[in-house]
Amino acid sequence: MAIFNHTDIARQQTAIARRAFLSGSGVSLGAAALATLEGMPTAAQAAAIDPSARQTASGGRVHPPLPGMPHHAPKAKQVIYLHMNGGPSQIDLWDYKPTLNDYFDKDLPPSVRGDQRLSTMTSGQDRFPCAPSKFAFEQRGQCGRWINSELLPYTAGIVDDLALVKTVHTNAINHDPACTFVMTGSEIPGKASLGSWLAYGLGSENDDLPAFVVFTPQPDINPSQALFTRMWSSGFLPTQYSGVALRGTGDPVLYLPNPTGISSADRRRMLDGLGRLNAIGFERFRDPEIETRIAQYEMAFRMQTSVPDLVDLSSESAETLALYGDDVNKPGSFTHSLILARRLVERGVRAVQVLHRGWDQHGNLPNDLTAQCRDTDQATAALVIDLKRRGLLDDTLVIWGGEFGRTVYSQGTLTKETYGRDHHPRNFCMWMAGGGAKGGTTFGETDDFSYNVVADPVHINDFNATLLHLMGIDHERFTFKFQGLDQRLTGVEQQRVVNELLA
Numbered sequence: 001m002a003i004f005n006h007t008d009i010a011r012q013q014t015a016i017a018r019r020a021f022l023s024g025s026g027v028s029l030g031a032a033a034l035a036t037l038e039g040m041p042t043a044a045q046a047a048a049i050d051p052s053a054r055q056t057a058s059g060g061r062v063h064p065p066l067p068g069m070p071h072h073a074p075k076a077k078q079v080i081y082l083h084m085n086g087g088p089s090q091i092d093l094w095d096y097k098p099t100l101n102d103y104f105d106k107d108l109p110p111s112v113r114g115d116q117r118l119s120t121m122t123s124g125q126d127r128f129p130c131a132p133s134k135f136a137f138e139q140r141g142q143c144g145r146w147i148n149s150e151l152l153p154y155t156a157g158i159v160d161d162l163a164l165v166k167t168v169h170t171n172a173i174n175h176d177p178a179c180t181f182v183m184t185g186s187e188i189p190g191k192a193s194l195g196s197w198l199a200y201g202l203g204s205e206n207d208d209l210p211a212f213v214v215f216t217p218q219p220d221i222n223p224s225q226a227l228f229t230r231m232w233s234s235g236f237l238p239t240q241y242s243g244v245a246l247r248g249t250g251d252p253v254l255y256l257p258n259p260t261g262i263s264s265a266d267r268r269r270m271l272d273g274l275g276r277l278n279a280i281g282f283e284r285f286r287d288p289e290i291e292t293r294i295a296q297y298e299m300a301f302r303m304q305t306s307v308p309d310l311v312d313l314s315s316e317s318a319e320t321l322a323l324y325g326d327d328v329n330k331p332g333s334f335t336h337s338l339i340l341a342r343r344l345v346e347r348g349v350r351a352v353q354v355l356h357r358g359w360d361q362h363g364n365l366p367n368d369l370t371a372q373c374r375d376t377d378q379a380t381a382a383l384v385i386d387l388k389r390r391g392l393l394d395d396t397l398v399i400w401g402g403e404f405g406r407t408v409y410s411q412g413t414l415t416k417e418t419y420g421r422d423h424h425p426r427n428f429c430m431w432m433a434g435g436g437a438k439g440g441t442t443f444g445e446t447d448d449f450s451y452n453v454v455a456d457p458v459h460i461n462d463f464n465a466t467l468l469h470l471m472g473i474d475h476e477r478f479t480f481k482f483q484g485l486d487q488r489l490t491g492v493e494q495q496r497v498v499n500e501l502l503a
Contacts, residue, residue, distance in 0.1 A: 063204035063211040063350070070202060070472025075436025075503070076397035077205075078345040079198065079471065080352045082338075082380060084372075085179065086225060086359030087428070089406035089421055091450040092133045092369055094429040095166055096146035099448050100132035100408070104416070108409045112451050119173050121362055122411050122422045130449065131410035131419040134366055143440035151373040154381035161384055161393070163437040163501045167444025167453040170404055170425045170460045175360065176228060178403035178425065182460050183231040185489045192235035192480070194464065195351035197489045198471065199241045200234075201478055205348030208306035212351045213344055214243040215337035221371045222358035232353055236482040238288055243353060246340070248332025252307050264304070310343055323386060325378040335379040342386055345396050359402060363412045363420035384433050397435030397470055404428050408449045427453050430463060436470045438503040461490040462498055469497045 091097060108128040122128070136150045141159035149156040172178035177187035184191035192200070195212040204211035214232045232243030246252040258267055282290040313321070313329065316339070321328050327335035334356050341352040356376055361368045380400065387393040405428025406421030413419070427446050433439065444456040465475040468489065475495065479486035 061203065062207040063199065065203040066201050071474040071477060072472055074470065074472025075395070076434070076470045076472075077395040078348075078350050078352070079195075079397045079399065079435070079467065080341045080345060080383070081194065081354070081399045082376075082401075083182075083231075083353065083355045084359045084376070084400070084402040085227060085355050085357040086175065086222070086361070087178075087402045087404045087406055087423055088359045088372075089133075089361065089365060089369060090166070090427070090429040091406060091408055091421075092135055092365070093148045093152060093373075094146075094164060095427075095446060095450045096137045097132070097408075097448055097450050098137075100130060103130040103449075104132055105129045105414060108449060108451070112447065112449050114452075116426060116451075117173060119423050122407070122409075125411070128407075128409035129414050130408055131414055131421070134416060134419075141440065143442070145440070145442055151370060152377050154378045158381050158384050158433070159440070161388070161433045161439040162431045163433065163439060163441040163443070164429060164431045165443050165458050165463065165498070165501065166427070166429050166446055167455070167457050168401070168428050168430050168460055168463055169453060169457060170428075173404070173423050173425050175226075175403060175423075178423075179228055179231055182401070182403045184235065185461050185464060185491045189230050190235055191487065192237045192241070192489070193230070193232050193243065194467070194489060195232055195243050195353050196234040196237050196241040197468075197478070198351045200237050200480075201473060202350055202471065204350040206306075209303065209310070209344065209347060209349050210244040211349065212241065212243040213349055213353070214245040215248070215340065215352070215354045216245060217248060217334040217337045217354065217356055218332050219334065219356060219358040219372065219375050221368050221375075222360065225357040225360060227355055227357055231355065236487065237480060238291075240291075243351075246307075248337070252311055252331075258304070267304075306347075310340065310347070313339065320386060324382040327379070334376050335382075338379045338383045339386075342383060342390075342392070345387075346390070346392060361406070361420060362422060364418055365406075365420050366418055387434060393434035395435060397437065397467065398433045399430065399467065400432075401430030402428065405450075408451050424451070426451065427457075432467070432470075432501065436503050438501055441501060443498065443500050456500075458498055459495065461493070461495045465490045465495045466498045466501055470502070 106129065108130055113128065133148070135148045137146050138149045139145065140147055140149060140156040143160050145159045145164065147156045147159060170178055170181055172181050172187050180189055181187045183193045195214070199211035212232070216227055232245065234240070234242040258264065278290050281287070324335050324339050327333040328339055330336050334354070337354050341354055344352050358368075359372055384393065384398055387396050387398070404423055404425040407424045409422075410419040411422045427450065444458060445454050446452060447454050468475045468478065475488060475490045475497075479488050481487070485492070
């Protein structure tokens with residue numbers, strides 16, 4: 001066991017102070033230089049770095065926006081992101097390919113597959129037999145969109161509110177890097193997630209709840225599929241912008257109630273005393289994580305009142321509860337998570353993320369996909385309808401998608417009733433609704449095998465650039481200095497806003 005004397009401790013404290021000074025002064029000098037070049041006030045740049053300065057400049061708000069944000073008038077003020085973790089099959093849900101019936105159990109032509117890399121699950125297969133979807137599609141809505149109305153009967157009823165992209169593509173072929181990519185703009189761990197970027201840049205209008213909230217409901221199918229906390233992590237941003245995951249069982253937040261014998265007044269005095277001690281530590285070491293700790297303790301105190309009110313559905317009408325379905329009062333379910341998502345944005349929370357796992361269907365896809373859609377379809381449609389009825393859809397952007405799609409060829413046993421599909425990053429479907437998205441739009445086209453994009457490709461970072469644009473953010477100007485680079489959610493390559501999706 002190491003023994004430290006007073007000299008060692010003093011040396012360590014000096015080192016911490018030196019690192020904090022060099023880091024802080026480097027950022028401050030860079031901010032001053034940037035302010036000179038761009039004409040932005042140096043004080044505003046400093047406020048962008050120092051949370052306490054941001055809060056003072058914005059009238060004492062707990063989650064203030066960065067100075068100068070948003071860059072332009074936003075169409076959407078908040079976002080609800082529904083992530084179907086595992087890769088939902090676009091060819092069985094959205095990308096209707098009727099001519100595939102003629103190719104049942106015939107090998108996918110090599111000219112179609114080309115040099116596409118394969119995952120280890122199918123790289124050893126001798127054949128790549130085509131598997132047409134066994135489900136019924138029909139055209140729905142005034143827009144006449146083709147949709148699997150057998151599996152998505154409720155979503156089929158709102159297609160005129162959806163802007164569907166059929167040609168989203170990504171760089172990754174396995175879940176971990178693909179999930180990291182779709183949420184952070186990079187396959188490399190350590191980058192900031194979408195929700196954290198929004199919380200950092202735009203703040204929140206609610207002082208009593210986190211700016212970024214996450215739900216991880218448990219499905220009936222494959223509930224043990226991994227979810228990675230980096231999908232809602234702040235990465236290189238200050239940790240106060242990480243998503244706060246609300247639990248599905250027991251108290252939504254651990255240790256939310258006061259212990260027996262401790263009153264709210266007692267807790268307030270303890271928190272104030274701790275805050276003063278932390279403030280002394282910050283003045284001495286200038287460690288930004290101390291400020292984060294102060295903010296988190298304060299938010300925890302505020303959540304003692306706000307969270308019980310959030311999860312109390314007694315004020316919801318019987319009609320609204322019936323709209324969402326039978327699981328609306330079942331904590332931990334996808335349905336319960338979605339009505340809470342609506343209640344969060346109703347209270348001014350900036351970003352809500354709902355991650356539903358279990359969509360990785362390498363075998364027995366028809367059965368498992370049916371179960372997943374049964375678990376999510378009604379609540380998803382209800383969320384859009386509920387937001388629309390309350391006048392919230394105009395400024396709330398709802399996103400639905402996964403990290404990639406599925407292959408047209410079958411993995412494992414193939415019959416007309418059952419088949420599996422491997423990972424397919426080359427094209428998959430995502431949609432957005434509300435918040436300035438152009439409902440009833442279908443953008444992009446794939447080949448007859450739903451294997452290659454033939455018109456209007458949309459990289460996942462193009463999609464995210466469009467999302468940011470609707471939130472009032474210029475993705476090229478929204479950066480954070482880290483490791484000597486101006487980091488962006490949309491990466492360093494040239495990306496574009498997909499204007500065709502904008503109302």
